[in-house]
Amino acid sequence: MKKEKFTIKELMRPNILKLVPYSSARSEYIDSDALLLDANEHYRDFVGNDGRNRYPDPQHTLLKKKIEEVLKLPAKKLAIGSGSDELIDLLFRIFCTPKKDKALLISPTYGAYEVFAAINDVAVSHCQLKGDFTIDLNKMEAVCSLVNNGTPESGMHKLLFICSPNNPSGNSFPLEQIEMMVNRFQGVVVVDEAYIDFSKKESAVKLLDKYDNLVVLRTLSKAWALADARVGIAISSDEIIKMIHNVKYPYNLSGISQQLAMATLDNYSEVQKHIELIVQQRERVASALKEFKFVDKVYPSEANFLLVRVLNDPVQLLQTLRDEKIIIRNRSNTRGCYQSVRISIGSVEDNNRLLDALKRIDRDYDGEK
């Protein structure tokens, strides 16, 4: 018999539920000529004429409006983090009691989940993907039943991270499988859609109407070309969004970052054009790589990078490329990514330069394909 799910409040840490959040001097965005003598700020902006002397809007009101307008995500369901990395950390802090609760990862996946778990002293369990990086559904069902054995009192698996499209494998998971896990998992499911802009697959945002134990993460760091500004987006149910606001640093996103994010979102059509270009280039680079003798396998990708399994020594490959001032990522020490490197897709010129260098490496490679 299926156990009833815990409510979101039951899943939250008791100290976090009891929290009286810090109330900043100006919790409302004030768009007026008001004389601001409430926050001990300086009256003068020495570095520009743009309000650098003022604290930024802690609620990111204008940015959320812009996100609603451009990305069609309801402003009321959004929380903005200093990168999705902050949001991942906050979810651990909101739900996982250190040394007691756990998190479930679908591996191999984004390394940050494990790092933030460790920082918060939260243990992780892994459900390993199949060799082709798809989910073994029987195993996933079994793992879900296995990890659903705790209670908030005794400690339990509170978070399940699903990165789709997945980093570093590049594939995405069917929405039905994601829904199955949101359904079966007793805690909160976090679907990290950092690379969704490069994929044709449907977003898990659609499931938010049906489930309150779901958080979808987006970022402006990849397809939106704004990694420097550190803007991550969480879309979730009211209780979770409210708690993220209670727990985050009041001024977690600088005014400059909020402005840059809005300007980027205004540039939607230009960004869209480049997404198409990157997708085309991804397919071109993938085809070219497959021709090299030293390349064993190029995994299909729905992101802006390729995972490539090589027959030569990955460390040597990285070094040879480094000598040509080209940097790629070694993933061969990640379980399930044996002998593999991850290569980001650049501009046409960048990709030409990479392929030229790899051509030389291939010429010198004397192994068998």
Ligand SMILES: *Cc1c(COP(=O)(O)O)cnc(C)c1O
């Ligand atoms: C790059 C990446 C992010 C983005 O993190 P930010 O902190 O928003 O820059 C999030 N998730 C995954 C899986 C990533 O690869």
